[in-house]
Amino acid sequence: MKFLLATTFLAAAGFTGAGGAFAADCGDVTIASMNWQSAEVLASLDKLILTEGYGCNAEIIVGDTVPTITSMIEKGEPDLAPEGWVDLLPDVVNRGLEEGKLVGAAFALSDGAVQGWWIPKYIADANPDIKTIDDALKHPELFPDPEEASKGAVHNGPQGWGGTVVTSQLFKAYGGEAAKFSLIDTGSAAGLDGSIAKAYERKEGWVGYYWAPTALLGKYEMVKLEHGVAADPAEWKRCNTVAECTDPKKNDWPKDKVQTLVTKSFADRAGPEVMDYLNKRSWSNATVNNLMAWMTDNQASGDDGAKHFLAENPDLWTPWVSPKAAEKIKSAL
Numbered sequence: 001m002k003f004l005l006a007t008t009f010l011a012a013a014g015f016t017g018a019g020g021a022f023a024a025d026c027g028d029v030t031i032a033s034m035n036w037q038s039a040e041v042l043a044s045l046d047k048l049i050l051t052e053g054y055g056c057n058a059e060i061i062v063g064d065t066v067p068t069i070t071s072m073i074e075k076g077e078p079d080l081a082p083e084g085w086v087d088l089l090p091d092v093v094n095r096g097l098e099e100g101k102l103v104g105a106a107f108a109l110s111d112g113a114v115q116g117w118w119i120p121k122y123i124a125d126a127n128p129d130i131k132t133i134d135d136a137l138k139h140p141e142l143f144p145d146p147e148e149a150s151k152g153a154v155h156n157g158p159q160g161w162g163g164t165v166v167t168s169q170l171f172k173a174y175g176g177e178a179a180k181f182s183l184i185d186t187g188s189a190a191g192l193d194g195s196i197a198k199a200y201e202r203k204e205g206w207v208g209y210y211w212a213p214t215a216l217l218g219k220y221e222m223v224k225l226e227h228g229v230a231a232d233p234a235e236w237k238r239c240n241t242v243a244e245c246t247d248p249k250k251n252d253w254p255k256d257k258v259q260t261l262v263t264k265s266f267a268d269r270a271g272p273e274v275m276d277y278l279n280k281r282s283w284s285n286a287t288v289n290n291l292m293a294w295m296t297d298n299q300a301s302g303d304d305g306a307k308h309f310l311a312e313n314p315d316l317w318t319p320w321v322s323p324k325a326a327e328k329i330k331s332a333l
Contacts, residue, residue: 026056026274029266030078032063033302037292038213039083042108044302045309046082046281049317052332053325054274069093072263073101079266080278083108087256096261103267105260105278111285112255115163115211117154117170118222119143120196123205132228133170133250136207137179143205145182152181155195155208158188162241167209169240169248184208196220212285218293227252273322280320287316307333 029050033043043060050056061078063071065085071077073096086093096102117133123142130136136143140152154171157164171183186192192208193216199206200220210222231252239245260278267275295305310317311333318326 026050026054026271027269028057028059029080029270030059030061032068032078032081033060034064034068034081034083035062037215037295037302038288040302041288041291041295041305041309042082044306046080046278048303048306048310048332049277049281049321049325049329050274053321053329054271054277056274065089066092069096069102069261072096072261073099076101076263076265079263081261084259084261085113085256086259086261087254093261100264103262103264105262105275106280106282107257107259108282109213109258109285109288110282113211113213113258114224114255114285115166116209116227116253117167117207117225118210118217119207119225120200120203120205121221121223122203124223130225132226133174134228136225137174137176137181140180143181143207145184148182150180152179152207153184154181155184155186155192155206157192157209158186163209163211165243166240166253168243169245170251173240173248173250196222213288213292215289215292215296217285218289218291219296273325277321277325281317283316287313 031043031046031050033040047058047060051058063078063081065088068078068081069084069089069092072081073092084093093102097104117136119130119136124130127139127142130139130142137152143152143154145151145153154167154176156167156171168183171177171181176183184195186195186208192210195208196206196210196216197220198204207225210217227250229250229252231254232249233254235249236251236254239248240251260281262270262275262278291305291309294300294308298304300308310329314330321329
């Protein structure tokens with residue numbers, strides 16, 4: 001979702017739930033479910049909590065970042081985007097907020113969406129001196145190139161991803177070639193995932209690009225390397241994200257802000273209890289990683305994942321809701 005921006009916006013079939021009897025308390029609400037796993041389960045979670053806990057008549061709408069947020073500003077629908085990747089279109093989001101058409105609620109990911117270079121936890125545990133990219137590049141022997149044993153390897157994503165461009169530029173900036181490392185094109189998302197799974201199952205060294213939240217990081221515990229320098233936004237824009245730039249500098253990888261966005265019209269009519277929930281509902285990458293790993297292993301839908309989360313983590317979600325809503329939600333599980 002961070003690399004390709006969709007240009008379509010599709011309406012899904014309506015939803016009728018047990019909360020329909022209480023719909024007058026909250027009214028109709030359309031919730032955008034983006035086309036990736038973390039957004040799908042968060043939309044399902046909001047639907048279930050708003051329906052069962054607050055008597056909303058909730059409907060899921062299928063969308064993607066750009067068309068969804070643009071439609072919220074221009075048309076006032078859908079009412080709610082639980083997982084809005086606001087850094088993908090900051091000017092549009094800021095305009096919506098400034099014009100009073102959007103309301104920013106909780107940050108869906110409390111620690112932000114994370115991209116960067118990672119190593120397996122068992123490598124980090126065995127080599128506590130490796131904390132930064134520079135540290136890792138001092139040890140090509142720990143991260144062997146499968147094609148050339150005398151070199152180390154940094155695994156990159158497939159062509160077309162923004163993260164792939166940045167990794168290529170950081171490989172230059174941190175002197176990967178001089179450190180006797182190769183930059184490996186894994187060819188596809190499946191190829192990148194497979195390289196991590198293979199290394200992990202054999203307890204071999206691996207270093208390369210990945211991001212969170214993802215199901216894979218819920219299954220395989222990885223440690224993100226620090227960049228060893230302060231973030232320089234101007235340099236990031238000038239060269240770290242530009243494939244043709246020939247003189248990239250070391251830089252920190254900024255976190256993506258992932259925020260829940262609400263139309264002003266829904267915020268006004270939803271009532272203070274509903275907005276209090278939406279202003280509190282936030283979870284960590286670790287929580288989402290583990291939930292998505294469970295969903296993947298069990299071939300579970302977003303609705304299945306939401307119910308599993310509610311059943312297994314009352315200590316996390318009950319502080320988000322009123323005591324009365326919590327009892328209703330527990331009774332519905």
